[in-house]
Amino acid sequence: MLSLRAYAKDIELEREHPLSSEPLRIDYLVIKKRHDVYVDNAIGRDYRTYNIIEYKNPNDELNVDVLWKVIGYTCIFKSLGKTVDEIKASEITISIFRAAKPVKLFKNLREKGVRVKEQDPGVYKVYGMIDIPISIVVISELRDSSLKALSVMRKKADEDTVRQFLEEASKYTEPGDKRFADAVLQISTMSNKELYDKLKGDTSMCEALRELMADELKDAENKGVELGIEKGIVQGIEQGIEQGIEQGIEQRDFDKISDMLRRGKKPEEIAEFCDYPLDQILDVQNKLK
Template structure:
């Protein structure tokens, strides 16, 4: 199964910075051109001198380009500088000359594992890598402020939403994340939690099953937090049953209109079901 890590990362990032969500503008998959060239996440400070609470955002200025690498993605020196190219291309796209000042740009690259080879390459070329906070490495000597965030090393009490985005999530992190998520009430936060859980559960299916077996209250919490996904699955199940019923009724001679009325769906939907059935038969 192809797990969609990037949308979950963006959701996790929004949770990480929820303390400043009224002051930050999150723009996912920001398009740099008509061709498929995108910034994974662009975070723009809405006000001047925003004091970002989360330590990942301490480096932030007005415009902040963030690249996310999923667990299976590598991170070479070429990948690292490609993110700089994205930032510089973004800088060049202001509506007026120097609308996006170069001194108001930052670059962040987020990855689960520590990119040891990249760190060695940066040092070889004369740059300095310093662990500013736990799991957060600043790179000095570049023309833009830059950091590399290693999610596996982040403080588990402060960054649970990022730590559960792993193929080897820890029980402690998962339980703490769900406990924290149960306290959230804002609709946007709950949507982000749902996106994170969908990916984390897919990547750690056995762990979540074991936790649900051992902790029934956690199972109930997950049902609540993932209500939208479960309702969608339920709707898909109901629609599948309705389609099967429609096919049986058609064989018995019912008209499309009658079938649609009885099943409370549109005639177009019924006709589409029959068309799909005919295509499969061919």
């Protein structure tokens, strides 16, 4: 940079400055909405065509740098259209979901002249950073009854809300709905172990839990059988089943547990959902090694 040579002692040039120590991995959800559809709930009323969704783990910090990183990812997404300006900035929104209110972030933004306004209970709009609308959703403060799936994923979830979610989700029939409900259930149970232990003692709630897990367990059973056939170890599976029965585990559940272990499920999670002692699940795990 010859035009800056007079300042050579005072400046430093970094050629191809790395953005991160590792390859940049953009990990977010994009909800694409049709123009003629209106999402009538607290988080979706301002949705446009492309809606960037970022969910922050309760243990992850949400500060001004994280916020700018999400904005940066959004700008990269906007630039990825097949033609110039195919994805228009005016058709994008950003929503960041977090369990608790980021008090320090809001204070920091306001000190910088950025306006933060609560539009609905738990939904905060951020004005003055970029033209793209930004929402920060505080899950613990949501009051919209249609957003139970979000509310049950936080720690110390309300018992009545969890019960309502389980009852509703157990009636889902569409594969996509059931798959999403299962994902929510896994997060919810890990965040609220004591509550789910209590609900397992309730006959109706226990049945709802089993209904939600039915497809996943059935799929695990089928895949376990297919895997055994493909590997030519049908005899080994039969022996394993017999051993499982000797342990007091039904043949069908042994197949399910075996495949769930192969798919990376933790023994603690399997024991909780299948309602068997952890040591029996660990015995099955040892026999698969």
